[in-house]
Amino acid sequence: MFARMSPDKCACAPPAVRPAPPLERQRLSRQSLVLLATCVAVFVAQLDTSVVNLALKQVGGDLNVGLNGLQWVLDAYNLAYASFLLTGGTLGDAYGRRTIFLTGLGLFTGGSLICGLAPDETTLIAARGLTGLGAAFAVPVSLAILSETFTGAAERTRAIGIWASCNALAWLVGPAAGGFAVGYAGWRSLFILVVPVGIAGFFLARRCIPQSHATGSRELDLPGQALAIVALGAFALAGIEGPHWGWGSPWTLSSLLLAAMAFAGFVVVELRSRAPLLPLAIFRAAPFSAATAVAATMTFGMYGMLFLVPLYLQSARGATAVVAGLALLPMALIFALLSQKSGKLAVRFGARAMMAAGTACMGSGLAMLAMVSLQTSIVVVMLALVVIGVGLGLNTGPTLSVAVETLPKTLAGTAAGVVNTSRMTGATLGVALLGSLFAAYAGPMPESPQALVEGMRLALIVGAFVEFAGTVVAVLFIPRLALVKASR
DSSP, rough: OOOOGGGGGGGOOOOOOOOOOHHHHHHHHHHHHHHHHHHHHHHHHHHHHHHHHHHHHHHHHTTTTTHHHHHHHHHHHHHHHHHHHHHHHHHHHHHHHHHHHHHHHHHHHHHHHHHHHHHHHHHHHHHHHHHHHEEEEEEEEHHHHHHHOOOOOHHHHHHHHHHHHHHHHHHHHHHHHHHHHHHHOOOOOOOHHHHHHHHHHHHHHHHHHHHOOOOOOOOOOHHHHHHHHHHHHHHHHHHHHHHHHOOTTTTHHHHHHHHHHHHHHHHHHHHOOSOOOOGGGGGGGHHHHHHHHHHHHHHHHHHHHHHHHHHIIIIISOOHHHHHHHHHHHHHHHHHHHHHHHHHHHHHOOOHHHHHHHHHHHHHHHHHHHOTTTTOHHHHHHHHHHHHHHHHHHHHHHHHHHHHHSSSGHHHHHHHHHHHHHHHHHHHHHHHHHHHHHHHHHTTTTTHHHHHHHHHHHHHHHHHHHHHHHHHHHHSSTHHHHHHHHHH
C-alpha cells in the first residue's frame, strides 16, 4: 500500500548542509583576522589609559619624578591622543587606512618600548606622547577599516560591537593585571609587556588588512591642527606647572594667554576653512553640543580620580600596587557589565535620564572619595569606586549615541570623532587641573599622608561639582526620548 522509502530518501530527513565554498570561507577568515587586528589596537590603546596610574608611585621613586612630572607622564599620552584624534581619520582617508593604521600601531609599540627602557623623566614623557600619537592614528582608522571590511549592516554592527567591547575589556583586566605586573615585575613591565602584543598586531594587520581610501578627496587642516595643539598644550602646561611656577607668575599667565589666543585663532580658522578639522556648524544642534560637554565632564572627573586614588592608596595607606589594582577592579567590572546594557536601558528610559543619572552617580562617587581619611575602611573606598563605575556604565553609551543620532547620517563618523576628542580633552584637563589643585594644597611632593589626603579632598570636591554640572547640562539640553525616537 505504501512504497518503502530508504532512510536517505525519507521526506522527513533534514536537507544536507553544504559546506561554505572555499572563497566564502577565505572571506570569513580574512574578516575575522581584520577584526582581531583592530581589536588589538583599541585594546592596547585603552589599556594604556587605565594601568599606568598604578605605577606612578614607583615611577616617582625610581626616576625621582615630582608630582608635576607624574602629571605629565599621564597627560603626555592624553594630550597627543586628544590633539591628533580627528586628524588620524583624515590621514587614513587621504593616504590609505592600512598605511595609517600600521603607522599608528608601530608608533604605539615603539613608544611603549622606549617607555619601558626610559632612563629618565624626559624620555619617559616624550615616549608617552609618542604612544598617544600612535593611538590617535590607529583607533579612528580601525573603525573605518571595519566598515570597509564588513559590508552587511548586521555583520558590521556585530563587528563594531565586538570592537567597542574591547574598551570595557581593557578596563576590566587592566587594573588587576597592571597591579600584579607592577607589584611583581616593576613599573617597566607595564610597557614592555605591550610590545609583543603590538608587534603581533602589526604583522597580523599587515597580512590581512587591504589598502582603502575615502571615495572623495580629503584635505588636511594643518593650521587648525597646529592651533588645536597649541591651545590644549598651553592650557595643560599652565595647569600642571602653575603650582610650581606660581599662579601669578609671568610663565603661568603667558601660558594661559597663549592658550586663549590659540583657541580664538582656531575658531577663526575653522570658520573660514574649506575642510575644517572641526566643523563648528555641528555645534548648532543643542543635543550634540550637550553630549560633547557631558563626555568631557565625565572623563574630567574620572581621569583626575584615577590619578589621585592610586596615590592615596599606595602613598597614604601603604597599599601595594596589587592591592590598589584589586581595589579598582569592582569599578571596572560594574562599568563593563552596565555598558553592555546601556543601549537597551537608554531606549527604555530615555537618553536624558541615563546621562543625568550617570553623571550624578559619578559626582556622588567623587564626593564620597573626597570624604575619606587615613582610617576609612577600604570597603568604603571600593563602594565609592563602584558608584563611579555605575555612572560610567550608564553614561558612556548614551552619550555617544545621542551625538551620532542628532546629526545627519553622513556626519556620523565626524560626530563620533568629536565626542571621543571631547572625552580625551576632558581627561587631559582633569589630570592637569585636579592634579594642580591637589599640589597647591598638599605641595609638589606631599610630606605626610595627611597632607596627601587633604589635597585629594579639595581636588575631588571640584571634580564632583564638574560632574554635577554635566548632570545639569543633560537635564536641560538632552531630549527626554531622544533614543526612543531614533530607534523607531
